[in-house]
Amino acid sequence: MRAEIITIGDELLIGQVINTNASYIGKKLSEIGISVARIVSVGDVEKEIIDELKYALDNFEVIILTGGLGPTHDDVTKNAICKLFNTRLVFNESVFNQVKEFLAKRGINQINEANKSQAFVPEKAKIINNYWGTAPGFLFEEGGKIVIVMPGVPKEMMGMMENFVINYLAPKSGENVIKQRVLKTAGIAESHLYEKLKDTVAEIEKFCKVAFLPSALGVKIRITVKAKNSSEAEKIINEAEEKIKTKIGKYIYGVDDEELEEVVGKLLAQKGLKLAVAESCTGGLIADRITNIPGSSRYFERGIVAYSNEAKIQILGVPEELIKIYGAVSREVAEAMAEGVRKISGADIGISTTGIAGPTGATPTKPVGLVWIGYSDKNETFAKEFRFGDNRLENKQRASQMALEILRRKLLGIEI
C-alpha cells in the first residue's frame, strides 16, 4: 500500500511553519507498513488542491490530507473535496453538538457563525471526531482508495491519527511493516566508512536499504527493512547490523536515539569512575552535554572552562613555560590540562580540549579548526591532534564529540 501526504497552508510555503505534520504522519504510516511515496504542500487554493488530489488518486491507495479546515475565509479544503467527490456540504447535528460541547468546556457558550460552519461536512464522508478542537476530520473510501482529511493543528491531527486513523489503516495494510535502525559512528569520515563497507552494503542491500547520513557529530548508518511482520523485520535488521558491526564495529557508539554523552555516562557509572573536564575551545559544551544526562552528578566531578591562560595556570596547574614555549594550542598544554584537572579534582579521568574555534585566532602555523584533545588517567596521559573546519559552532561540536569518543574508546579498551 502506497500513500501520499498532502499538507495545505500558505504558512508552509513561505517558511513560517516547519512541516512537522508531514514527518509525523510519514513516521506513523511507515510503522504500520504503508510506504509514503510523496509529500506535497500547496497553498489554500482550490484548484491546486483538486489537481493534487487527482494525481494522488491516480497513483496511490492512501491519501492523507491536512490543513485548510478552519473556520476562516482562507480555508478552502472542504469545498475542494466536495467538488472532487461530487458531493455537497450538509449540516451535521452531531458534529454541531460536539463543537458546542468543546467550546462550553472552555467557558464559551456563545456560538458564532464561524463555529457553526464547522458543522457543515461533505455528505458522502464518514466523520472523524475531533476531541481536541472544533474542526471535524473525514474519510472517503471508494474503489480501493482511501482519502483521509484532518485539520492542520498538530495536536488535533495527532489526536485523530492515534485515536482513529492508525487503527483504521493498519488492518488494511496487512502486508509489510517497515523498520529502521540507525547506527551512529564517530571519528570516521563518510567516504572512508563507505570504502570499508562497500561490499557489505552491496550484500545486505539484497534484503534491506542502507543510507549514510553525515553530520558534525559523525556519520549515521540507517538500515531500513520492509518485511511481512515485525519479528521478521527485526530478524533481518539484526543480521544487517551484525554484518556492519563486524566491519566497522569500533566506530559505532550508539543505536537510534542514543547519544554519546549517555553511552559514556553509563560506562563511567558502571565502572564507578569519576570524570573531570578542562575545556578551552569547546567552551563548556562537553560539560553541558555530560550534564544533560539525568544522574550525571554520580560520575561528573567538575568542569573547568579555562578560556584565559591565567585560568589554565591558576586552576589547572598548567606550567606557564609550557604556554610560552608551545602556545596554548599544543599537545603539551592539552596534556597538562587533562592531567591537571584530573589531579586537582581527584577524579579518575581527565579530558581536555584546546584549539582555535575561529573565525579569529589563527596563526601561520595554527589554522582555524586545529584542536588538541587530551586524555589522562592514572596510567597514561596523551593528546591527539585534529583538523576540523572553519565554522566555530561546528568546531565546538566536533571537538566535543571527539573528546567523548576518545573517552568511550578508552573506557572500552578500543584502540584510538
Added chain:
Amino acid sequence: MRAEIITIGDELLIGQVINTNASYIGKKLSEIGISVARIVSVGDVEKEIIDELKYALDNFEVIILTGGLGPTHDDVTKNAICKLFNTRLVFNESVFNQVKEFLAKRGINQINEANKSQAFVPEKAKIINNYWGTAPGFLFEEGGKIVIVMPGVPKEMMGMMENFVINYLAPKSGENVIKQRVLKTAGIAESHLYEKLKDTVAEIEKFCKVAFLPSALGVKIRITVKAKNSSEAEKIINEAEEKIKTKIGKYIYGVDDEELEEVVGKLLAQKGLKLAVAESCTGGLIADRITNIPGSSRYFERGIVAYSNEAKIQILGVPEELIKIYGAVSREVAEAMAEGVRKISGADIGISTTGIAGPTGATPTKPVGLVWIGYSDKNETFAKEFRFGDNRLENKQRASQMALEILRRKLLGIEI
C-alpha cells in the same frame, strides 16, 4: 515569479528528518518576492524525480531542488537531471580541486572514488560552488525557466542560498515582498506580555500581522508585513516595532537572529568588562553559550562547572558551613558562588546558578525546577529565586537564559 521546491530523500518520507530545508528556502524566496506555490518531497527514485521536475517545469518559473547529491550509491539526483536535460556527467577539474582542497583542510589527503565522483557534474550546467562540503550545486537556465540543484545537507544548502542563489534570483523577481521581524523577550510570561500589548497589537494589526511564539528561551513577537517593495515594508515594520517597544521595550533583548549571549557579549566588550561564571545546575551551558560568540575570549575569563560540593568549596571558595546550613541550592550558596568566581578569577562580574534540574534530586522543601541565580560585581552581590518546570533540559535552558538576562539588565541599568 512562482516557484516549486523539490526535496529529495527517503528520510523525509518516513519522517526521520523534518523538512527544515523546504521552510528555509520558502522563507528566503518569499523575502525576495518569489512566491512558492508548491513543495514536494519524493524518495531517491529516478523516475519520480524526473516526473516531478517535468510537472514543475510546465507550471513554474523557478525550481529549487535539494538532496540526493552525496557520493553514495543511494543518491540519484544527478542522473535524473542529466536524463531530463539531455546531458551527461563530465569530470570537472576545478570542482575536483575544490573537493581536494576542502578535504585537505580537514587533514584528509587521500582521495577515494566516492570523493572523486563529486567532481562529475552535468555538462550543460553552471556550477554553484560548495565551500561547506564536497557536493557542488548546479543551475540550468533555459527558456525562461531556472532550475537550481543543491545538496540536502542544511549547512551546505544554506551556504549556497546565501552566497549565490538569493543574489542570482532577487533581480529577476521584482514583485510583492513579505518581510518579517522577530522581537525577542526574556523574563516575562506570554499572558503578561499579551495583556500589556493587547491594545497596541489591535492597532498595528491594521497594517501588519503579529504573532506570539513562546519557548524555553522566552516569548518571541513576530511582525509580518506584505508590501509593494522592500523600503515600504521596512517602514511599516519599523513603525510597528516602535509601538511595541514603547510598551514593553525593557523585556526585548534582541531582534531576529540575535541571541542573548551575543547581546550580552557586545555590552561586556563595549564596557571593557570581564565575566566569570560559576555553574552548578546549568552544567556548563552558560559558558557554552557565551563561547559560541566569536571573539568571546576578550570578555570571558573562565567558567567553573562546580557539580560537586568539593568543587564549590575548593575552586570557588564557598564556605563549607554555608552548604551544610542552607544546602547547595540556596540564596547563600548562589551568592557565594558568584562572588567567589569573581574574586578568584579577578573578573569584574561573576554570575552563578545552583538548582535542581531534575528529574531526581528534589527534597520536600526543594522541588525539581527550583533554581537560584547569583550576580556579583564590585558594588553588590545578590541572588534571585526561580521556579521552572520538571523537564531537565528545559530547566537548564531557562536558568541559563535568566542568568544572561539578569546580566543584560545589570549592564544596561534596567530594573530586574
